[in-house]
Amino acid sequence: MDEIPRARFVIQTNGTLVRRLEPEYWRRFETVLLSIDGRQEVTDHYRGSGVYRRVLEAARWLRLNGFRGDLVARMTVTEITDIYLDVKHLLELGLFDHVHWQLDVVWSNRWRDFDGWCERSYLPGLKRLINLWLDEAERGIVLGIVPIIGVLGAMVKGERLDCPPCGAGKTSLAISTDGTILACPIAVDARWARLGNIIEDSRLKVVGKVGIGEPCLSCTYLKYCGGRCLYSHIERLWGEDGFRRVCRVTIKLIEGLLEIKGRVIELLRGGTISLKELSYPPFNNTTEIIP
Ligand code: SF4
Secondary structure (H helix, E strand, O other): OOOOOOOOEEEEEOOOOHHHOOHHHHOOEEEEEEEOOOOHHHHHHHHOOOHHHHHHHHHHHHHHOOOOOEEEEEEEEOOOOOHHHHHHHHHHOOOOOEEEEEEOOOOOOOOOOHHHHHHHHHHHHHHHHHHHHHHHHHOOOOOOEHHHHHHHHHHHHOOOOOOOOOOEOOOEOEEOOOOEEEOOOOOOOOHHHEEEEOOOOOHHHHOOOOOOOOOHHHOOOHHHHOOOOHHHHHHOOOHHHHHHHHHHHHHHHHHHHHHHHHHHHHHHHOOOOOHHHHOOOOOOOOOOOOO
8 A cells, every 4th residue: 555555445354353454554445345244143144153243343443543435334145144134234333334245146055945035035125125225315315235326326327337347357357466367356266267467468468358248248137237247157157047047136126226217317306316326336346236
């Protein structure tokens, strides 16, 4: 940070070692993403007993020490998540500016009944979250639920999400310790993700080498989905059928937001809410919008 003072800094952490970095450095981050999955029992289930409490301690410590940037609760969503209760819980803590989540799909084999969970829990919960978001917007409050504001922002501005939305391989590159340039920071062992080396290759040579292909390029939802995730798009670890099952959930989110788009435009025109609050993320802060 001292070497490149004008850069934008973003960190993803569980915050358990937060005090090891001096507050003056924390204050220079534009976005701090803290890994927390929702209510205490959900967070501690996979992350270990006491992690929930320590993450909240870190969030409070950051605020007490003058961090004024974007504090994001970043959730991993699994079969024990109740998306409505867990997102609402994190919002109500009053600590986080935004809440974002990623479905623990495609690379996880922990699911017992993904489709059943979607029908019983996730999709009804998403609907309730969208309704909650709109109710609050009617009162002039924009809840910082990233998948909702990220997609709605693109809809009301007539824009498209980046493809992929996280910018992997285009606006987002990862450099590993041996100088290898990776299209995606989680694809450390994937040949397709190795774009070049930072010593030998120029940015122009590596950007765009890999990207989203079919069936996304022909999909009518691409505009608001962006192909979701480059890694899962290429790897398809759940096969074609699994890929489509995740698409179905993404499409339900997009359709739910298309239903309220008209009312949101009215609220914007009437000045009840502002476009700035729907312009999220303001730069690529690693929230990939589509869960
Ligand atoms: S909904 Fe599925 S097929 Fe359509 S763009 Fe998104 S990931 Fe691709």
